[in-house]
Amino acid sequence: xxxxxxxxxxxxxxxxxxxxxxxxxxxxxxxxxxxxxxxxxxxxxxxxxxxxxxxxxxxxxxxxxxxxxxxxxxxxxxxxxxxxxxxxxxxxxxxxxxxxxxxxxxxxxxxx
Amino acid sequence: xxxxxxxxxxxxxxxxxxxxxxxxxxxxxxxxxxxxxxxxxxxxxxxxxxxxxxxxxxxxxxxxxxxxxxxxxxxxxxxxxxxxxxxxxxxxxxxxxxxxxxxxxxxxxxxxx
Numbered sequence: 001x002x003x004x005x006x007x008x009x010x011x012x013x014x015x016x017x018x019x020x021x022x023x024x025x026x027x028x029x030x031x032x033x034x035x036x037x038x039x040x041x042x043x044x045x046x047x048x049x050x051x052x053x054x055x056x057x058x059x060x061x062x063x064x065x066x067x068x069x070x071x072x073x074x075x076x077x078x079x080x081x082x083x084x085x086x087x088x089x090x091x092x093x094x095x096x097x098x099x100x101x102x103x104x105x106x107x108x109x110x111x112x
Numbered sequence: 113x114x115x116x117x118x119x120x121x122x123x124x125x126x127x128x129x130x131x132x133x134x135x136x137x138x139x140x141x142x143x144x145x146x147x148x149x150x151x152x153x154x155x156x157x158x159x160x161x162x163x164x165x166x167x168x169x170x171x172x173x174x175x176x177x178x179x180x181x182x183x184x185x186x187x188x189x190x191x192x193x194x195x196x197x198x199x200x201x202x203x204x205x206x207x208x209x210x211x212x213x214x215x216x217x218x219x220x221x222x223x224x225x
Contacts, residue, residue: 041218049211103154
């Protein structure tokens, strides 16, 4: 069973526009939730981290939100740039456990 | 900056060969991990190591083994490569005593013919 579901699977957006990626999870209890960015041909890189008590966290044009009650997180990209084209992976860390639960990723393509 | 280096970006091997994938990290991290990443399946944990000479099976260990003789190096071994092991392999490391994320290498794209 997949404990982390992401939507949409893929999307194409125009440069300069905003977009929001969704992550629903069932992992409980959890220690933290991260969003990673993975450029084509590269390893994932951590963008944001939130613990269960945090609602929002920003990193430049990336803003992540977390609702621990509904077990949902979102990643909002503001004023998208061509360099935002990548896969965005939602990763939940179970409490007291080294084994991360990975979503399958949101594939974002930004076009000029 | 943490650096996780995987020895090969691309590798082509034949069915039945013994294959070694090497990973080195430069931050004295205790924990190291091997994942494979396949389209539509996301990242899946093969093996991880808490510390030197310690290892634990992940979710898909069949057909793989690992070695951690030194803290900075974690090797993944395909005992007898098969075509269904064609994949992207990612290594990661992590400081066991902080809330820092796992740091990933850039992956090895392995093709088994």
